[in-house]
Amino acid sequence: MNKFLLPALAMAFTATAYAQTPALTVKDYEHAESMMGYNTAPYVDGANIRPNWLPGDRLWYRVLTAKGAEFVMVDPAKGTRSPAFDHQKMAAALSTATGTQYSADKLPIQAIMPSDDGKSVSLYANGKAWKADLQNYTLSEDAGQRMPRPMAMGRRGGGFNEAASPDGKKTAFIKDYNLWVRDLASGKETQLTTDGVKDFGYATDNAGWKHSDRAILQWSPDSRKIATFKQDQRKVGNMYLVTTNVGTPKLSSWKYPLPGDKEIAMIYRCIIEVDQPKVIMLKVQPDPHRATLSDDIASSGTFDDVNWTPDGSQLAFVSTSRDHKQEKVRIANAATGDVREVFEEVVPTQFESGWDAINWRYLPKSNEIIWFSERDNWGHLYLYNAQTGKVKNLITQGDFVVKQLLKVDEKNRQLYFLGGGREAGNPYFSYLYRVNFDGKKLTLLTPENGNHQITFSPTENYFLDIYSKPDVPGAMVMCSLNGKLVATLEKTDISRLTATGWKAPTAITVKAADGKTDLYGLMFTPTRLDPAKKYPIINYIYPGPQGGSVGSWSFSAARGDHQALAELGFVVVLIEGTSNPLRSKSYHDMNYGHMSENTLPDQVSGMQQLAQKYPYIDINRAGIWGHSGGGYATAAAMFRYPDFFKVGISESGNHENRNYEDDWGERYIGLETKDASGKSNYEDQANQNFAKNLKGKLMLAHGMMDDNVPPYNTLLVVEALEKANKDYDLVIFPNSAHGYGPYSPYMMRRRWDYFVRNLLGAETPKEYQLKTKFDPRNGQ
Numbered sequence: 001m002n003k004f005l006l007p008a009l010a011m012a013f014t015a016t017a018y019a020q021t022p023a024l025t026v027k028d029y030e031h032a033e034s035m036m037g038y039n040t041a042p043y044v045d046g047a048n049i050r051p052n053w054l055p056g057d058r059l060w061y062r063v064l065t066a067k068g069a070e071f072v073m074v075d076p077a078k079g080t081r082s083p084a085f086d087h088q089k090m091a092a093a094l095s096t097a098t099g100t101q102y103s104a105d106k107l108p109i110q111a112i113m114p115s116d117d118g119k120s121v122s123l124y125a126n127g128k129a130w131k132a133d134l135q136n137y138t139l140s141e142d143a144g145q146r147m148p149r150p151m152a153m154g155r156r157g158g159g160f161n162e163a164a165s166p167d168g169k170k171t172a173f174i175k176d177y178n179l180w181v182r183d184l185a186s187g188k189e190t191q192l193t194t195d196g197v198k199d200f201g202y203a204t205d206n207a208g209w210k211h212s213d214r215a216i217l218q219w220s221p222d223s224r225k226i227a228t229f230k231q232d233q234r235k236v237g238n239m240y241l242v243t244t245n246v247g248t249p250k251l252s253s254w255k256y257p258l259p260g261d262k263e264i265a266m267i268y269r270c271i272i273e274v275d276q277p278k279v280i281m282l283k284v285q286p287d288p289h290r291a292t293l294s295d296d297i298a299s300s301g302t303f304d305d306v307n308w309t310p311d312g313s314q315l316a317f318v319s320t321s322r323d324h325k326q327e328k329v330r331i332a333n334a335a336t337g338d339v340r341e342v343f344e345e346v347v348p349t350q351f352e353s354g355w356d357a358i359n360w361r362y363l364p365k366s367n368e369i370i371w372f373s374e375r376d377n378w379g380h381l382y383l384y385n386a387q388t389g390k391v392k393n394l395i396t397q398g399d400f401v402v403k404q405l406l407k408v409d410e411k412n413r414q415l416y417f418l419g420g421g422r423e424a425g426n427p428y429f430s431y432l433y434r435v436n437f438d439g440k441k442l443t444l445l446t447p448e449n450g451n452h453q454i455t456f457s458p459t460e461n462y463f464l465d466i467y468s469k470p471d472v473p474g475a476m477v478m479c480s481l482n483g484k485l486v487a488t489l490e491k492t493d494i495s496r497l498t499a500t501g502w503k504a505p506t507a508i509t510v511k512a513a514d515g516k517t518d519l520y521g522l523m524f525t526p527t528r529l530d531p532a533k534k535y536p537i538i539n540y541i542y543p544g545p546q547g548g549s550v551g552s553w554s555f556s557a558a559r560g561d562h563q564a565l566a567e568l569g570f571v572v573v574l575i576e577g578t579s580n581p582l583r584s585k586s587y588h589d590m591n592y593g594h595m596s597e598n599t600l601p602d603q604v605s606g607m608q609q610l611a612q613k614y615p616y617i618d619i620n621r622a623g624i625w626g627h628s629g630g631g632y633a634t635a636a637a638m639f640r641y642p643d644f645f646k647v648g649i650s651e652s653g654n655h656e657n658r659n660y661e662d663d664w665g666e667r668y669i670g671l672e673t674k675d676a677s678g679k680s681n682y683e684d685q686a687n688q689n690f691a692k693n694l695k696g697k698l699m700l701a702h703g704m705m706d707d708n709v710p711p712y713n714t715l716l717v718v719e720a721l722e723k724a725n726k727d728y729d730l731v732i733f734p735n736s737a738h739g740y741g742p743y744s745p746y747m748m749r750r751r752w753d754y755f756v757r758n759l760l761g762a763e764t765p766k767e768y769q770l771k772t773k774f775d776p777r778n779g780q
Contacts, residue, residue, distance in 0.1 A: 023763035024568060024756055032567040032752070033770060035502065035527075037558035043497035044557045046490040049476060051464050052111070057457040059464070059478075060084055060112050063490055068105020073114060076462045076478050076486050084112060085121060089137040097139040098126050161214045163302070165223040170274070172226060174215050177201030179228065181274055192226070192277045199233040199255060206233065206265065207289065207296035208256040208661035209708045218303040220312035224274055225334060227306050227315050229267035229297075232286065236263055241705050244734035252705065259658050259665040259682065260672035264322065265289035267297070271315060271334050280337040284330065290320035292327060292353035292360070294546070295663025300358060307362040316342075316362035316369070316386075324350040324667045329369065331362070331386070343389035345373060349592045350667050354379065355581055359405040359417075362386065366410065368437075370395070372402065374585035381405065381415065383437055395439045398422060401582060403430055407460055413437040416445075418454065420582055425449060426507070426520055428553045428582055432465070432483075445483035450474055451553040462486065468555035470522055471504035497557060501527050505563070510609045512578050513601035517587070521575035522550055522559075523610065524566040536621035536759045537571045537607055541637075542630040543598040544581065545588060545668055549574040549630075561748055568752060569760050571617050573610060577602035595657070595668050596640075596685040598633035604644055623759045625649035625751060628709060628738065631701075632687065635717060638698050639690035646696040647759045649751050652706060652738055655687035655713045691720035697758040699729040701747060703736030729754070745770040 033039065041048065045065045052060050059074040071084040087104035094108070095101050102108065111124040122142060123130045131142040162171035162182070170181045177196035182189050196202045203215040217228035239256030242249040257264040266286040272279050291297045291304040298304060305318040312334060319328040329342040345351065352374075353359050359372035359381065369384040379401040383392045395415065396402055400422035407416035416434050421427035423444070432446040432454050446452045452467040461481055468474025473492035479485055494502075505522040512519050526535070540562060542549045551559070558564075562572045577599025579591035591597045603624075611619035624645050626634045631653025638648040657665035658672070658680070665682065666672075673681050683689065698721075702714040721728045731750055733740050740747050753764045 022761070024765065026765045026768060028568065029752070029765055029768045032564040034500070035558060035563040035567055036561060036770075036772075037556075038772060040497060040500075040502060040557035043494070043500060043502075044473075045493040045496065046476075047473065047492040047555070047557075049466070049490065051455060053455075053458050054113065055458065056116075057459050057462055058114070059457070060114075062109075066493075066496060068103070069107065070105075071107070071109065071112065072489070074478060074487065074489060076457065076480075079487050081487055081489055084114065085132070085134055086137070090132065093132060093137045093139045094125060094130075097130065100126070161212070163215050163217055163219065165219045166221055167223040170223065172203075172215050172217060172219070174201065174203055174213060177204070179203050179215065179217070179226070179272060190277065192272050192274065193279055196230065199236075200230065202230050202270075203228040204231045204233075205298060206231065206255055207294075207298075207663070208239070208265075209664075210296055211254055211707070214298070216298045216303050218306045218308065220308045220334070221310050222312050225308075225312050226272040226274060227269075227303060227308065227317075228272065229269050229303075230281075231289065232266045232268065236265055237261060239707070239710055241707060241710070244704065252707070254707070256710075257662040258660070259662050259669070260680070261662060264662050269317065269332075271332070271337065280334070282332050282337045282339055284319070284332075284339045287319045288322040290322065290324065290663065291358075292318055292320055292351065293358050295661065295667070304358060305353075305360075307360075309362070309364040314364060318353075318360065320351070322666060323671050324352075324663075327351050329360075329371070329384075329389075341389075342369065342386060343384060345371075345375070347374075349589045352581075354405070355403055357404045359402060361405065361408050363408070363410055368392070370405065370408065370415070372405070377585045379403075379585070381417070393437075393439055395437060396435060396442070397439065399584070400427075401584075403582065406432075406454060407456055409460075416456075418452070423449070426469075426553065428520060428550070428576070429469075430553075432463070434483075443483070445479070447483075448474075453554065464489075466554075468492065469507070470550070470553055470555060471507050473555045492555065494557070502557070502563075503527050505559070508573070508575075508606075508610065510575065510606035513605045514578075515605075517578060519575055519577060519602055519606055520550075521573060521606070522562075523574075524562045524572040525616075526566050526569065529616065531616050533616060534618040534621075535569060535571045535616055536623060536755075537573060537611070537617050537619065538565060538623040538625065538755060538759070539603050539607060539637075540572060540574050540630070541598070541603060541624060541626040541633045542628070543577060543579070543595075543600075543626075543633045544629065545579045545591065545595070546581065547629075548576045548580040548582075549626075550576055561751075565752060565755065568756055569762070570623075570755065571610075571614070573607060575599075575603055575606045577606075592668060593670055593681070594685075595665075596636055596687075598629075598636050600633065600637050600641060603637070604641060621646060621759055623647040623649075623755055625651070625755075626653075627651040629654065631655075631709075631714075635687045635698070635700070636690070638696055639687060639693045642693050642695040647698075647755060648696065649699045649701070649754055650714075650717075651701045651747065652703065652709050653687070653700075653713060653717075654709045655717050656682075657685055658682050659713050659716065660709055686716075688716040688720035691717055691726065692724035694721065694724070694726045694728070697727075697729070697754070699731065699750070699754050701731040701733070701740075701750075703733040703738060703740055705735050706738045708738035745772045 073084040091102045091104045109125045113122040129142045130139045162173040178193040179202040205212045205214045233255040236255040241252040268286045269282040293299045307316040315332045328344045332339045353372045361370045367386045369386045371382045381395040403418040405417045418430040429451045435442045450467045450469045455464045466476045476490040478487045505524045508523045566572045611617040624637045631650040634648045634650040637645045654660040702711040
């Protein structure tokens with residue numbers, strides 16, 4: 001054979017192969033990016049509204065319309081909705097007062113407070129407080145005006161790390177591991193405690209995976225006492241992270257307990273008298289740093305599982321065991337520290353008091369406790385006698401769940417709560433209900449099909465209801481307490497958005513791996529879908545079990561980059577698998593003790609069903625990606641289903657839960673135990689032990705300053721892959737935390753490229769630059 005023939009054939013084959021390989025262009029990526037939230041949101045009118053309540057149940061908000069931004073004032077007593085002021089005249093007045101030209105649709109107003117007579121309005125605009133005369137539209141600075149400040153300004157009456165008293169006169173804060181108060185009028189600081197030391201200080205905020213300098217406490221209603229704790233972390237192990245920089249790296253070290261540790265953080269509960277500083281330690285054994293909602297005893301934004309009586313004489317609280325299986329309801333005498341045991345609940349798996357909010361309340365006037373329990377397999381409310389600790393009656397019952405207890409009307413003995421699963425259709429949709437304390441007269445107050453987001457007015461005589469579906473835009477309405485419509489305030493209009501070619505995701509229902517249980521989710525397909533073509537399928541996963549892949553079930557013009565990724569030539573699916581919350585207790589506990597399943601049998605089954613229903617899905621080209629718990633699930637998918645999933649991207653995964661904070665594993669897997677051979681029950685949950693099974697393409701990513709899921713989780717998997725002689729790809733963010741901050745667009749672009757090259761089999765434009773507000777070059 002001619003010696004030149006083989007090289008020539010090889011070159012010809014290479015050229016032919018390259019010519020046959022499709023290539024995506026910059027225009028393709030630009031089209032995909034047009035589906036990102038920062039590009040779709042401007043085309044949505046009457047949505048994403050943040051209501052701001054005023055005294056007298058009035059309400060103001062800013063709404064985006066096709067003509068620009070509009071400030072609206074609502075008076076439910078009159079049933080009126082009107083512009084808060086003349087926007088043209090206000091623009092002229094602000095332009096004159098500030099020396100900067102403003103248009104009527106782009107006013108720099110962050111907060112407003114109208115006068116009672118409607119003749120003037122106080123503004124917070126352009127960094128200053130103003131008073132505007134609405135008769136002649138003149139503005140004057142009003143530095144002394146007390147009005148709601150924009151959220152970005154931090155907590156009213158102090159910085160983010162300070163907790164303001166109910167009367168607004170003081171703030172409490174931590175200094176040198178002790179608790180102090182500051183009088184806001186005089187600036188005087190008073191030390192309340194004196195024996196706090198490093199790792200055994202008062203009100204300290206540290207859940208391991210989350211830590212700050214914020215004071216964790218609850219003021220009594222009369223602003224004279226503080227409920228808090230002294231947190232003992234002296235024997236807890238340390239976590240270490242090291243910066244990447246020129247010169248000596250900086251060591252970050254903090255207390256971070258792990259599953260199986262002999263010593264974890266413990267809290268010694270106390271009550272502190274403020275006016276004449278005095279510490280009353282509660283006469284009870286220290287509790288693990290746990291709460292009924294999560295391990296972080298400040299999940300709700302304040303000291304959780306604590307209810308003061310109105311006069312500050314008693315403090316009701318709940319103690320949670322280390323494994324979340326035992327809850328003790330207790331009432332303390334605020335003057336003496338004596339503690340009375342009321343009742344306890346013990347469960348075989350893990351207890352929770354609800355989702356997103358704590359659903360128990362102490363009612364001292366009637367000496368009762370409203371308690372949340374899943375003892376009958378559904379999350380319901382019970383009425384207890386607070387003196388005897390006995391159940392008086394079941395308040396709610398049936399095959400549905402109470403999600404959030406929003407309002408307790410003690411006078412009329414009625415409760416208002418968000419529930420799901422009682423109405424036909426998607427069980428994740430939330431509806432507002434009212435029910436009597438005795439369980440009678442359960443009433444649906446928001447009948448519109450969809451997901452309802454409720455906020456009550458200051459007097460709780462009205463409520464605001466924003467409702468929609470993931471694929472159907474909704475409306476914002478004002479209702480009276482009995483559910484009667486007062487006014488329709490806004491209807492979301494997406495006509496300008498759909499004119500761009502945008503389309504909503506498809507709501508999907510499939511069966512779980514058991515072939516019986518209904519699963520719900522969303523599917524994203526290219527806007528220019530060709531039914532004759534075959535599209536690879538990508539599963540975005542967040543397996544929980546404290547949350548799910550979909551997140552909010554309300555309408556959104558964009559959900560991350562799911563639609564953008566679909567535009568590049570994929571079908572993207574989000575499936576809420578078994579063991580996720582907001583369904584029955586048995587549903588939530590399906591993977592208890594076996595979190596490594598990560599809902600993956602359900603994901604595989606669901607994807608196969610979708611491929612049968614939609615012939616354009618190529619089930620032989622299946623990918624998966626996720627972040628955090630989703631990163632854990634992605635690697636598990638690639639290792640445990642290596643013949644099904646061809647490409648995976650695992651970001652910041654908690655691959656080895658003995659290397660992740662103590663509570664998550666101990667809550668959902670259980671306390672660490674070992675069998676006769678010494679094997680831990682956590683061993684089969686660890687991804688590195690299955691890395692040798694990898695067949696497809698896997699990208700791992702992690703921030704090296706991740707103080708939530710330490711990067712050693714991913715490095716364990718890296719080491720195992722190298723030991724098994726497996727190829728992998730790795731993206732490291734040297735100084736990033738759990739999320740990648742300014743480098744998030746970079747990670748997104750790398751994610752798009754990885755799926756396009758390895759699942760679609762196409763070339764990508766080189767180093768496409770996403771046009772977000774983040775600039776990784778300057779960190780802004």
